Amino acid sequence: MQISRQVIVKEAWDWIKTIIIYVGIALFIRFFIFNLSIVPTGSMIPTIQIKDKIIILKFSYWFQPVKRGDIVVFRSPNEKNVQLVKRVVGMGGETILIKDGKLYINGKLYMEPYVYEKMKEDFGPYTVPQDGYFVMGDNRNHSYDCRKWEKKYITRDMIIGKAVYKFGALK
Template identity: 45%
Template structure:
């Protein structure tokens, strides 16, 4: 009987160790969480929301326009939306976004918010760089005013799901 109890404890210990190793692997290489700080991504993401981001996706794929990404900077991580890709020309004129001379429809923005983007460009995005903006254009620190171009190696993942608060469970893409 004592041997059976000892074997059961060993099996439980093995299961716990395997679970911890798997959780560590998943958190380190595949998924992690981030807390949205500030209002720069409203209404898509709000201050205090916790999101799961996919670290693995950009190992097998390149970032795409419209992706909501996590950017790693020395002092802070940022959550922003990719607007323009390497080598593209971007311009905002008359409250409209143009990429490579063609009007780009930003379906994720209200007309009121798109008017706060300001006028800029045309500018050409350097190779291996991305142009990002927050969805709340009037107050966002982004490629227009402080973050500059985002290098490929600064992008650590793509936001996938809002996990907290629970009432906001939603896909962010």
């Protein structure tokens, strides 16, 4: 029994179409739905450990606003092609003050049970621009965040997505 050239070409084309569809779906998911990232630093300890893998939900803020306490992944304002992971602490229009290791938002003490250790440096007061968010790592004494940047806030267009789940690093 001999298979015709036409049958082989049709079968090959069916395989190519299937592969193209699967690659297209994978790329759509990767660029618009979620992404997996490995956290390289300890700036979010104890919430996220070094080398933990996090799932970033990219469409999260299409349907809801960014909220205080959210852990966001965003493009660094100072380094090209670098993504950072930090917690949203201040919202547009709010005044941030760190005094004696405590965070004050609009003059009121804000309790943060997730912070690794008492902050050593004072900061502010600083009023976040209306279109901005003030972000800091949970490991405040070892975090490169808004307090240290020239432009001391991020904007919504810099945010890639919300960190929604983490997997611990293999030991």
